[in-house]
Amino acid sequence: MKRLLIAVLLGTFCLMSAGVRVSYAGEIDLLLQKLVDKGVLTGAEAQQVKLETQEQVKKEIAQGKYSSLPAWVQNIKLKGDLRLRYQNQHEKNNADIQKDANIGRVRMRLGLEAKVNDKILAGVGIATGSGDPRSTNISFGGYNSKKTVVLDYAYGKYAPLPWLKLVGGKMLPGDVFWEPTDLIWDTDITPEGAVIGLSKDLNPRTNLFMNGSFLVVETDSTSTSGASAFLIQPGASYKFNDTYSLKGAVSFSSFDVKDQVPSSHDKGSNTKYNSTSATTGNYAFNYAMLNPALEFKIMQPFKVFGLSPESLKFFGEYVNNLDVSKKNTGFSAGFQLGNEKIEKWGDWQLRYLYAMLGKDAVLDILPDSDRYSGKTGIRSHEVILNFGLAKNTSLGFDIYRSWGINGINSGGRAQPETLAQVDLNMKF
Numbered sequence: 005m006k007r008l009l010i011a012v013l014l015g016t017f018c019l020m021s022a023g024v025r026v027s028y029a030g031e032i033d034l035l036l037q038k039l040v041d042k043g044v045l046t047g048a049e050a051q052q053v054k055l056e057t058q059e060q061v062k063k064e065i066a067q068g069k070y071s072s073l074p075a076w077v078q079n080i081k082l083k084g085d086l087r088l089r090y091q092n093q094h095e096k097n098n099a100d101i102q103k104d105a106n107i108g109r110v111r112m113r114l115g116l117e118a119k120v121n122d123k124i125l126a127g128v129g130i131a132t133g134s135g136d137p138r139s140t141n142i143s144f145g146g147y148n149s150k151k152t153v154v155l156d157y158a159y160g161k162y163a164p165l166p167w168l169k170l171v172g173g174k175m176l177p178g179d180v181f182w183e184p185t186d187l188i189w190d191t192d193i194t195p196e197g198a199v200i201g202l203s204k205d206l207n208p209r210t211n212l213f214m215n216g217s218f219l220v221v222e223t224d225s226t227s228t229s230g231a232s233a234f235l236i237q238p239g240a241s242y243k244f245n246d247t248y249s250l251k252g253a254v255s256f257s258s259f260d261v262k263d264q265v266p267s268s269h270d271k272g273s274n275t276k277y278n279s280t281s282a283t284t285g286n287y288a289f290n291y292a293m294l295n296p297a298l299e300f301k302i303m304q305p306f307k308v309f310g311l312s313p314e315s316l317k318f319f320g321e322y323v324n325n326l327d328v329s330k331k332n333t334g335f336s337a338g339f340q341l342g343n344e345k346i347e348k349w350g351d352w353q354l355r356y357l358y359a360m361l362g363k364d365a366v367l368d369i370l371p372d373s374d375r376y377s378g379k380t381g382i383r384s385h386e387v388i389l390n391f392g393l394a395k396n397t398s399l400g401f402d403i404y405r406s407w408g409i410n411g412i413n414s415g416g417r418a419q420p421e422t423l424a425q426v427d428l429n430m431k432f
Contacts, residue, residue: 079119095421108144131156138190138373184319187336259291277368331362351392376406400427
């Protein structure tokens with residue numbers, strides 16, 4: 005009991021002294037060592053006091069209550085990542101001639117999140133890129149030219165109630181919709197507009213959520229006005245027990261783009277993307293997409309066999325463009341095995357996804373840009389392996405094998421493409 009009391013008093017002293025100047029950290033270590041030498045504390049007790057002190061300081065900073073730092077500093081969080089990539093793209097052209105492209109790329113993202121008050125949050129992010137909404141990569145080359153940095157997102161989030169959030173601006177995709185795969189939305193897209201998000205726990209196992217959004221979609225880069233879109237997505241998650249859980253949603257999104265000028269491809273290119281008018285080259289249809297999605301997760305799936313993968317997920321999506329009668333459907337299905345997150349040495353993930361998109365299943369400015377260059381009218385296999393090299397550092401391998409399904413080359417056969425990417429990821 006005496007040692008415990010001393011440990012508590014010492015912890016209090018550590019907290020007070022830590023707020024005076026950083027050099028006290030060394031003095032605290034010396035004081036702890038003296039208490040150990042005198043037999044007041046054991047080595048284990050001294051280490052425990054030090055760790056508890058550090059955790060308490062971190063907690064107070066996170067809550068904005070740490071007296072030695074200005075409030076505005078404690079209310080701001082910075083995060084970022086750097087990715088180095090080697091990419092090989094192997095394809096055949098219309099003359100059935102093989103072609104290889106070897107590219108080096110870099111991606112940098114830096115985000116800031118500021119707590120304006122107890123209910124309002126502001127987020128701003130910058131990233132490398134050229135303005136392409138589906139990519140923040142910068143390719144090496146250009147005689148060592150300087151590379152560009154663009155605004156990736158800028159939004160405000162208001163949470164007047166625990167179950168309600170209002171978001172506006174150029175937003176992160178997770179605030180707009182939930183998706184288990186990138187069948188419809190490339191993960192680099194940061195939608196623009198406004199969102200109402202609802203989320204309510206019915207009990208410890210069941211959560212209901214719904215996202216409703218109004219979006220501005222710029223399909224003509226020469227125009228000052230964009231086409232409009234809206235999305236509504238009700239969904240639910242249910243935890244059967246500590247091992248099994250299920251999450252699903254059904255979304256309906258409507259993109260009013262008919263007669264708009266396509267920005268994702270050359271005017272009149274009617275074979276590799278969405279259908280366009282033979283006379284104007286503009287979009288021939290609107291896109292009213294019905295999209296059910298599901299994810300089933302098993303924690304420690306092979307524990308009975310003495311194996312240690314943290315989780316196994318099965319997921320899939322289906323999409324149907326209700327405004328079109330032909331080539332208007334698509335689906336994805338796959339699994340992920342391994343750790344939930346890659347955080348340290350030895351963590352790993354293996355992911356497989358099969359995807360198919362009809363020519364007019366989705367608006368062609370939305371799908372994953374690495375899957376057959378973001379085109380519609382495709383089918384594709386994707387395998388991803390990520391491995392943790394150290395804390396916040398990982399190595400990733402991503403391979404796509406894709407084909408067109410509209411007989412788009414001169415021989416009436418699908419053009420195959422293999423895309424291989426090797427990534428070194430560093431988070432900070």
